[in-house]
Amino acid sequence: MSELLQDPFVQSSALPLVVSLILVGALHLLRRPLAAAGIAAGFLVVFVMVVGLPALPPPSSMGKLFWSSAIGLLLGVAADAAGLRGRAVSAALAAWLAGSLLWIALPALDSMAAVVSVVILLAVAAWVAFARASQTHGSEKAESPTAPAASLLAIALAVGGTALIGSSASIAQMALALAASAGGFLLWNWPVERHGWGVSGRVATGIAVLLAAVLTLFTQAQTAVLLLALPALLAGHVSRFVPQGRGLIGRAASSAAVTVVAVLPALVAIGAAYALTGGEASPY
Amino acid sequence: MKKTLFAAALFVATAAGTLTPAFAAPVSYKIDPAHTAVAFIVNHIGFSNVIGRFNTVGGDISFDKDAVEKSTVNVTIDSTSIDTNHAKRDEHLRSPDFFNAKEFPKLTFKSTKIEKTGDKTGKLHGDLTMLGVTKPVVLDITFNKDGVSPASKLETAGFSARGTVKRTDFGMKYGAPAVGDDIQLLIEIEAVKS
Numbered sequence: 001m002s003e004l005l006q007d008p009f010v011q012s013s014a015l016p017l018v019v020s021l022i023l024v025g026a027l028h029l030l031r032r033p034l035a036a037a038g039i040a041a042g043f044l045v046v047f048v049m050v051v052g053l054p055a056l057p058p059p060s061s062m063g064k065l066f067w068s069s070a071i072g073l074l075l076g077v078a079a080d081a082a083g084l085r086g087r088a089v090s091a092a093l094a095a096w097l098a099g100s101l102l103w104i105a106l107p108a109l110d111s112m113a114a115v116v117s118v119v120i121l122l123a124v125a126a127w128v129a130f131a132r133a134s135q136t137h138g139s140e141k142a143e144s145p146t147a148p149a150a151s152l153l154a155i156a157l158a159v160g161g162t163a164l165i166g167s168s169a170s171i172a173q174m175a176l177a178l179a180a181s182a183g184g185f186l187l188w189n190w191p192v193e194r195h196g197w198g199v200s201g202r203v204a205t206g207i208a209v210l211l212a213a214v215l216t217l218f219t220q221a222q223t224a225v226l227l228l229a230l231p232a233l234l235a236g237h238v239s240r241f242v243p244q245g246r247g248l249i250g251r252a253a254s255s256a257a258v259t260v261v262a263v264l265p266a267l268v269a270i271g272a273a274y275a276l277t278g279g280e281a282s283p284y
Numbered sequence: 285m286k287k288t289l290f291a292a293a294l295f296v297a298t299a300a301g302t303l304t305p306a307f308a309a310p311v312s313y314k315i316d317p318a319h320t321a322v323a324f325i326v327n328h329i330g331f332s333n334v335i336g337r338f339n340t341v342g343g344d345i346s347f348d349k350d351a352v353e354k355s356t357v358n359v360t361i362d363s364t365s366i367d368t369n370h371a372k373r374d375e376h377l378r379s380p381d382f383f384n385a386k387e388f389p390k391l392t393f394k395s396t397k398i399e400k401t402g403d404k405t406g407k408l409h410g411d412l413t414m415l416g417v418t419k420p421v422v423l424d425i426t427f428n429k430d431g432v433s434p435a436s437k438l439e440t441a442g443f444s445a446r447g448t449v450k451r452t453d454f455g456m457k458y459g460a461p462a463v464g465d466d467i468q469l470l471i472e473i474e475a476v477k478s
Contacts, residue, residue, distance in 0.1 A: 059415065060384055167375045168379045169458065170381045218386045
C-alpha cells in the first residue's frame with residue numbers, strides 16, 4: 001500500500017481524487033455551502049502527504065505557495081460560512097491573491113521578463129477575484145459550480161502538463177493533484193449540481209494561479225503557452241451557448257460538454273509546450 | 285653578584301627560547317578553481333550511479349600545518365553550475381525539484397572543527413547550507429602536500445575530502461529513494477597562498 005502511495009502517478013491523480021471526494025462529501029454532510037472548500041483542502045492534504053509540511057517561515061516558493069493556499073482556504077471558508085458575497089469579498093480575495101503572488105515573486109523580480117510575467121499573473125488574479133460566477137441554468141438562487149470547476153480543472157491541467165514537459169515534476173504533481181481535486185468536486189456535482197462554487201471555489205482557482213507563478217518565475221518551463229489556456233476561464237460564459245438537456249441524461253451531457261469545452265484550451269497549451277521543446281521529454 | 289644573576293637570567297631566557305617550539309601561524313589560501321573538483325555520485329533507481337559535479341567553486345582556507353585543529357575552511361558552490369553531462373537533466377536538477385537554483389543559487393560549507401586522526405588525515409566538521417537549510421556534515425579529509433607548485437610557481441596546498449550526505453535532510457525530497465538519498469561527495473582541492 002505504501003509503495004502505491006509513493007507512485008508519482010497515484011500521487012497526482014487517484015490520491016487527490018479520493019481525498020477530494022471524501023472531503024467534499026464530508027462537507028456536504030456537515031455544512032453544504034462549504035463543499036467547494038474540499039478542493040483546496042484536498043490539495044493541501046495531498047501536498048503534505050507528498051512533499052511534507054513546509055517550514056515556517058518558508059524558505060522556498062513552494063513553501064510560500066502552501067501557506068498562501070492555507071490562508072486562502074481559511075478566507076474562503078470564513079466567507080462561505082458567513083454567506084458573504086459582493087465586491088467586498090471579491091476585494092478581499094484579490095488582496096489575498098495579489099499579496100500571495102508578490103510574496104512568492106519577490107525573490108525572482110530580477111528582470112523585465114519576470115516583472116511582465118507578474119503583471120500578467122496579477123491581471124489573471126484580478127479576473128479570478130472579480131469575474132462574475134457563471135449563471136445558473138434556469139435558476140437565480142445559487143451559482144452553478146460546473147463551469148468554474150471545469151475552468152479550474154483545465155487551468156490546473158495546463159499548468160501540470162506544462163510543468164511536466166518543462167522539467168519540473170514536483171510542480172506538475174501538485175498542479176495535477178489540484179486538477180484531480182477539482183475532478184472530485186465535479187463528480188459530486190454530476191449529473192446533478194448539489195453545491196455552489198462560492199468564495200472557496202474561487203480560492204481554489206487562485207491556487208492554480210499561484211502554481212503558474214512558481215512555474216513561471218522559478219523554472220525554465222515554457223510558461224508563455226499558459227496564455228493559450230486562459231480561454232478556459234470563460235467556460236461560464238460559453239456554457240450559456242451549450243444546449244441544456246432535459247432530464248438526468250440531458251443534464252449529464254450538458255455538464256460533460258461544458259467540461260470538455262473548458263479543457264480544450266488546456267490541451268492546446270500543453271501541445272504548444274510539447275512542440276516548443278522539440279518533442280524531447282526530460283530524462284526523469 | 286649582580287653580574288652572576290644577570291648571566292643566569294640571560295642563560296635561562298636563551299634556554300627557554302630554544303626549548304619552546306616555534307608555533308606556525310595559520311596560512312591563508314584561496315581555492316584555485318582550475319584545480320578544484322566538487323563531484324558527487326547518486327544512485328539512479330538501482331540501475332547505475334550518476335556522476336556529476338559543480339563547475340564553479342570558490343572559497344578560502346586558513347591552514348595551520350602544525351596545529352591543524354586551528355584551521356578553517358569556507359567554500360561556496362554555485363548551484364547553477366551543476367553538470368551531469370546531460371543538458372535536460374541538468375535543467376531538471378536546477379529546478380525546484382532538486383537544487384532550486386533560481387531561489388538558492390549558492391551552496392555553502394563553513395568548517396566548525398577539525399579532528400586530526402593521523403599524520404595527514406582528519407575529520408572535517410562543518411555546516412553545509414543547501415536549499416536554505418543548514419545541517420552539520422563530517423568529511424574525511426587528507427592533506428596531500430604543500431609547497432611551490434612547479435606548474436604555477438605559487439605556494440600551493442592540496443587536500444582531498446570524502447563524505448556522504450542525505451539530501452532529504454535538506455528538504456530535497458523529490459524522487460527519493462528511487463533516486464538516491466545518500467549522496468557521495470568526492471572533493472579535490474588545490475588552494476594557492478593568498
